[in-house]
Amino acid sequence: MGKTTGFLEYIRKDEAHRPPQKRVHDWEEFRLPLPDEYRAQQGGRCMNCGVPYCQAGIIYEGKPFGCPLHNLIPEWNDMIYAGNRAHALSRLLKTNNFPEFTGRVCPAPCERACICGIYGSPVTVRDNELCVIEEAFANKSMKRRRPPQWSGKKVAVIGSGPAGLAAADQLNHRGHSVTVIEKEDRPGGLLTFGIPNMKLPKSIVKRRVELMTDEGVSFVCGVDAAEPQTAQRLLREYDAVILCCGAGKPRPLGLDTEGVSGVYFGTEYLRAAVQRHQFGQSPAVPTTEGRDVVIIGTGDTASDCLATALREGASSVTQLVRRPESDYLQNGQLPMDYAHEEALAVTGHDPRRFGVQVRELVKDENGNLTGVVTTEGDTLPCQLLIGATGFAGCREDVCAAFGVEANKTVTTAEGSFAASVEKVFAAGDMRRGQSLVVWAIAEGRAVAAEVDEYLTGYTNLVRTI
Incomplete structure (x- = not known):
């Protein structure tokens, strides 16, 4: 344990993000790394629990609880605090092949299992992990490891x-x-x-x-x-x-889309956006630029579609969520991820409407989508409907x-x-x-x-x- 009283002395400090009103104009990564001094403190917050539930990797009450890779989290947190990043890397790679991926996109079930979070804030496990692997790539510590011999299989x-x-x-x-x-x-x-x-x-x-x-x-x-x-x-x-x-395979939207153009699934839209903006290709799925967009669903895919539509210059974006707002409240507050922060900065309001779904589609004489009628009876302008309702x-x-x-x-x-x-x-x-x-x-x-x-x-x- 790097610092016995670290969890009492240091508060949680997450990685900073670039201002949302600026980052929506580009496709660059929005995270900003912490200085080494603060990262060491975040490692020092780890309590080195006798039973480290952060490593549990189980399904508890229907939700993932702890890391399914059984990452040696207390060990490399200790090494981060001690300044021994090389040893931290060796312990990290022992269980995780790709910390640079999980450190960016994992919802961190390890942090939900952190004992430090019972009466305060959990340790920044995901950010600590990303720091270790990115420093290793930056200083050339990540070297190729070829097997000493081949099996012939x-x-x-x-x-x-x-x-x-x-x-x-x-x-x-x-x-x-x-x-x-x-x-x-x-x-x-x-x-x-x-x-x-x-x-x-x-x-x-x-x-x-x-x-x-x-x-x-x-x-x-x-x-x-x-x-x-x-x-x-x-x-x-x-x-x-x-x-x-x-x-x-996308889950069906349950709408009559025959003869209607302008309806896509979230994965189709995200794939096309990557092809268009990162690889310079011309996919069949159109851009949201200048269009009114409605996104059905919640979760990571819906948020990624929202953030992508904002960057492409959509005229408006509305996200319809099936369940009521009360189902999502945490300590009386509605949590906002990176995409909702960006929507608030760009449009001045939260794009989500809770307890609302699409009842029917409105199209013109050529079959082009022009709007959607909601279950509350109002009609939203919509030239691009994106379904992000799971698989x-x-x-x-x-x-x-x-x-x-x-x-x-x-x-x-x-x-x-x-x-x-x-x-x-x-x-x-x-x-x-x-x-x-x-x-x-x-x-x-x-x-x-x-x-x-x-x-x-x-x-x-x-x-x-």
Whole structure:
């Protein structure tokens, strides 16, 4: 324990954010790192609990409680306070393949489990984690780690999201030849196309992919494993196949959209925005510039759509939330994430309307969306409707191509990642359903351990789930 009375002497200090009225005009990251002096104090707030619930990694009362990676949080907090960032890095990388991702996009279930937060504020675990990994990349401490020898076994990982990358990273370090197959034109999956740049810069994803490539992982993009011939070829040529294609099938909006243009799902819109603004492409999904936008849903995807629409120059943005406002109050206050702060700064009001949904769509004679009628009876101007209401499961075509049993997600035996077809495994959202990036990484690490044992008869990889 770095400082016995640290939790009594130091108050929580979060990373600062760039002013919302300025950051909405660009796509740069909005976080500002703390000076080292204050970061050390934040590490010193850790209580080094006898039972560190921050590492629990369980589902408690239906919610994730503690880190599913079982990160050694008290250990690297201690090292942050002591100024030993190298040791902090070694402890961090022991359990987490990609702290630069979780340090930016994880909702930090570890902090909800922090004992320090019972009577005060929890330790800034996520910010501390991000500080350690980013300093390591900055000072060249992150060096390639190639296995001393190769096993001669070949593994194909289908999908390059967090689960696929974690599985590939683990198996590569065990000496297996790993090829990651990605249907998009560049790797990263959700990390690249599902999260906007100001929240997770694409340069950060590229940096990690380049490091993995240098360590021996092969990435093949523009190949859709849902094609039966491709799937059968992969089954013939590889000793094991891991399906990590996510659960990106959108949940239906329940609206009559036939003959109406201007209705899209949140993932479609975010993907198009990344293609347009970060990669200079011209996707079919239009920009929100000059349009009245209505977003259905709450959660991270809806917030990311809101923040993206503001940056694209939407004329107006309204977010419709199904449940009443009282369901979201914390200590009598309505919490605001980064996107709502930006909307308030730009428009002067909170864009959310609670307890309201879309009842029907209004279109012109050409089928173009012009407005939406709400369940409260009023009509909102709307030329672009974005549905961010969650996901209904994984792609059936991938499951059919490999012949695996599936019901919304790939069917696996209890406690196992093996699918119904020999040498085929599944992990991440494709197996567990829509979840967090940190759970996807945990799944990727766990399936890697099972595949390693399948290939060699034993494994020294640790399964956290």
